[in-house]
Amino acid sequence: MSAAPAPVTLIFLHYWAGSGREWSAVVEALGPDYHCLTPDLGGFGDAPAPSRGYSVEAYASEVEALINRQQLADYVLVGHSMGGKIALDVAARQPPGLRGVALLTPSPPTPEPMREEERQASLRSYGDPAAAEATFEHITARALPDALRQQVIADNLRTSKAAWDAWLLQGSKEDICALMPRVQVPVFLLAGTADAVLPPQVHQRELLPCLAEATTFHFIEGAGHLLPLEAPGEVASALRQFLAELAVG
Template identity: 80%
Template sequence: MPAAPPFSLVFLHYWAGSGREWHGVAADLGVDCHCLTPDLGGFGDAAAPTGGYSVEAYASEVEALIAQRQLTEYVLVGHSMGGKIALALAARQPAGLRGLALLSPSPPTPEPMTEEERQQSLGSHGDPEAAEETFNKITARPLADELHQQVVADNLRTSRAAWDAWLLQGSREDLCARMPRVQVPVCLIAGTADAVLPPQVHQRELLPCLAEKTTFHLIEGAGHLLPLEAPGEVAQLLRQFMAELVAEDKAVSKAS
């Protein structure tokens, strides 16, 4: 029997999504892996966040959850919007953070989005037809009907305040000046068929801000919703990342 992963995994979901996007990944990792998949404030079943909707406010919300759960060693796993929140929290150098796994993350720079696209998205809140169009844009691999309906339902139940705040504020925030404070190992994962944040965006906007030892993995033929389109491949990369963290710990311990 393989040993249980030594770290808890704290999963942060995408904009207009919810924590349940990670259920397939968590199931593939197995019951021995301690996984937290919270809904962020204003998304899924979560109430409005008490501290506001900025990236830093969400980072504080996640930090409070980690303290509440008394996690001593953990890895942040952020997808899209959740990736930018994970970067903001990692820049605080919180105790117990061992690594950062980013799936098609919103970059630390303002997200590449035209004003026309922004206004179109602002006007599409709560629109079932627009939610279907979004689903078609953000996926490349076919999904089971149950997951298709989940993506659409999560889109439609996002609160107006959380929806607008990301488009008008969070996606525009620039965290670049804080990125040198991200000192933990980083694993970056992207889909080659991502029409929202293609791999070249990460190469241009994120990788130059991070340490050279950052690893970059591509999942062939996957779109933006990696946890739903490729849960097994994501889980395998997370297992590999955790194994690398353990090996690094052993090497440091042996050297000292």
């Protein structure tokens, strides 16, 4: 009797000033059907500074190194916000074994639309608990339990200053749109209709023109920017549908 095929691996990439633990409820909702990796990216969560720097390209190389260490042969990238831009850079490299990319309200491949005064305010807010709490209020639309509120604030405050500044001054400004024709796998886009950070119209203007026409775009009503925390069940259902369309898992 032949052994059952190994489950597809989902590699979850988190948002800026977050950590891999944002995916806990999504992974739980997916159950045992998939092998899930939720790494902290360099300078965030418990991860040390990345060895290759803080550019989008460097983070993508960090993800590629993880893929190689794990010897993955069948996997899907799931990127949220900053993690979405990194996932697209990885996909543009056409690594073997990549089956698809799911993007949750991603930072676009073009420079992220942000007013300079907002950028400077974010730079000044590093390490400020009151600012971290205000950020939580701004980036969420659905009510969350206090434990998750404290988790988001704690992840914000434990981000390294180097990683914090580098995304604001470098990564978010990078333009990798010219690389997007090299993304040859299906791409699935999910956004919250109440996202105050990257609302759906930003994806329509900045992301979709860079991607293949077959890219699918779906919405979660009334959700803000932190989709994996605000709507884990809906995110898991959407991922299951995408994976079914890829005929994996």
